[in-house]
Amino acid sequence: MSEALTIQLRDGARELALELDEQQVTQLMEFLAVLQKWNKVYNLTSVRDPQEMLTHHLLDSLAAVKPLQRYLASLPHGQRERLLDVGSGGGLPGVVFAICCPQLDVSCVDTVAKKAAFINQAAATLRLPNLHGLHARVETLTQKFDVVSCRAFASLVDFTHWSRDTLAEHGIWFAMKGKRPDEEMAALGHDVDVFHVEQLQVPALDADRCIVWMRPVA
Numbered sequence: 001m002s003e004a005l006t007i008q009l010r011d012g013a014r015e016l017a018l019e020l021d022e023q024q025v026t027q028l029m030e031f032l033a034v035l036q037k038w039n040k041v042y043n044l045t046s047v048r049d050p051q052e053m054l055t056h057h058l059l060d061s062l063a064a065v066k067p068l069q070r071y072l073a074s075l076p077h078g079q080r081e082r083l084l085d086v087g088s089g090g091g092l093p094g095v096v097f098a099i100c101c102p103q104l105d106v107s108c109v110d111t112v113a114k115k116a117a118f119i120n121q122a123a124a125t126l127r128l129p130n131l132h133g134l135h136a137r138v139e140t141l142t143q144k145f146d147v148v149s150c151r152a153f154a155s156l157v158d159f160t161h162w163s164r165d166t167l168a169e170h171g172i173w174f175a176m177k178g179k180r181p182d183e184e185m186a187a188l189g190h191d192v193d194v195f196h197v198e199q200l201q202v203p204a205l206d207a208d209r210c211i212v213w214m215r216p217v218a
């Protein structure tokens with residue numbers, strides 16, 4: 001990967017007030033390299049240009065890291081939190097979260113076997129013991145998670161419906177969306193509480209982005 005892309009990554013991280021050490025910067029650039037390499041074989045993303053991969057995938061996912069870290073820091077300390085990234089595809093945002101939050105245990109679930117295999121391969125290549133690829137439909141999982149995330153996956157109704165049983169007690173949903181999805185939020189039933197919609201600013205990308213934070217209502 002070119003030095004120019006690494007500089008752009010460092011600048012973006014600084015803009016997002018993210019404290020990344022050298023190893024994390026290296027892992028993010030290695031992730032970009034394996035994503036580009038295996039995309040040809042596994043068809044992981046329609047984005048093929050490395051520059052576009054940096055802005056539309058890496059920086060876009062990095063913009064959600066600080067809000068996630070803030071949430072994790074607000075939880076009572078003691079146990080290692082678990083995050084499930086639903087419909088993770090080529091590992092977005094799950095792999096980026098696993099690199100930036102080493103204290104977090106991240107599982108990326110996808111119905112496509114080669115995508116889940118790619119995540120396990122990336123975990124080995126990038127030396128990320130806190131990253132796991134799961135080949136399954138999210139509806140069939142029995143494990144429980146503190147945070148259940150998604151990006152470019154499904155409507156909020158389908159996402160919350162299909163993944164509800166994967167939430168641990170006090171678990172929350174973290175949906176990465178483009179423009180504030182007012183219609184999708186209005187379509188949610190009374191069993192889902194949207195407790196925050198957080199606007200994001202992605203470095204080098206002039207686009208609407210937000211996180212829809214939700215919790216289940218009994």
Ligand SMILES: C[S@@+](CC[C@H](N)C(=O)[O-])C[C@H]1O[C@@H](n2cnc3c(N)ncnc32)[C@H](O)[C@@H]1O
Nearest residue numbers: 087088089092109110111112137138151152153
């Ligand atoms: C549009 S891709 C998004 C990939 C990635 N999150 C991103 O932002 O680039 C949606 C992914 O969801 C997966 N998927 C669809 N239905 C699923 C389900 N029920 N359980 C798990 N994964 C699913 C698809 O195989 C696909 O890889």
